[in-house]
Amino acid sequence: MRKNDAFPGAHFIETFTAMDASGDIEEPGTxxxxxxxxxxxxxxxxxxxPHSVLRKRSDGLVVMDSTDPCVQCAETPCLDACPYDAIEFDRKTHRAGKCDGCADLVDAGGVPECVPNCFLGAIAFGDMEDEASIVSQVVEQYGPAAFRLKPETGNDPSVRYLLTRRPWKDMEGLYSPAWEGPEGKR
Ligand code: SF4
Ligand code: SF4
Incomplete structure (x- = not known):
């Protein structure tokens, strides 16, 4: 389903492939x-x-308020400021967009759409400050194996990735068929 006014071509969540040549057929590394x-x-x-479109909420979600100012924004500095390339830009309407954690659903007591729609149940969502939440319990259990992307940026990313049997590759060498950059790689 399409949520959050995601415009055609936008990938508010995008699955990248990490290639690991060390794996074999029975235990592929990818x-x-x-x-x-x-x-x-x-x-x-x-x-x-410069137009205060982006805002961090008290619950931790980073959301976008009205994107009307984007139309007059010539430099689009938000795109360069995000070290995760998480902000997309609709060249047709000249507006930026990104995952807002489905803040409207969270406000209504729900979870982001990706959580129930991942048919393998790979995504969990919750309050890291709440010791009883599934995310804080998982992070507690996995410790250093709950990786964060590019922690060296100083951005203090909230998302954790669990990887127990593979070498963590961070964002280096990740490949996405949908990514339109040089050579299709980050
Ligand atoms: S394009 Fe980015 S920097 Fe420019 S107004 Fe929109 S959100 Fe702000
Ligand atoms: S990943 Fe971080 S810097 Fe990038 S858009 Fe989200 S909150 Fe902003």
Whole structure:
């Protein structure tokens, strides 16, 4: 389903492939990493926007208010400010967009659409400050094996990735058929 006014061609959540040649047929090394807005604790996108379109909520979600100012925004600095390439830009309407954690559903007591719609149940959502939540329990259980993307950026990303049997590749060498950059790689 299409949610959050995702415009054609936008990938608010995009699954990348991590190639690992060390695997064999029975234990292939390749794995997949869905990348979306990391809802950073220190979101570099927020101060980058000269029109205050991006905002971090008290619950941690980073959302976009009205994107009307984007139409007059010539430099689109938010795109360069995000180290995760999580912000997409609709060249047709000249507006930015990204995953907002389905803040409207969260406000109504629900979870983001990706959680129930992942048929393998690969995505969990919750309050990391709540010791009883599934995410804090999983992070507690996995410890250092709950990886974060590019922690060196200082953005303090909220998203954790569990990988127990593969070498973690961070974002280096990730491949996405949908990504339109040079050579199709990050
Ligand atoms: S991942 Fe990018 S868009 Fe999302 S909060 Fe962090 S800096 Fe902002
Ligand atoms: S494109 Fe929109 S969100 Fe991005 S910096 Fe410009 S006004 Fe802000």
């Amino acid at each position: 794995y997949f990493i869905p990348i979306m807005c990391q809802h950073c604790g220190n979101p570099s996108c927020v101060p980058a926007c």
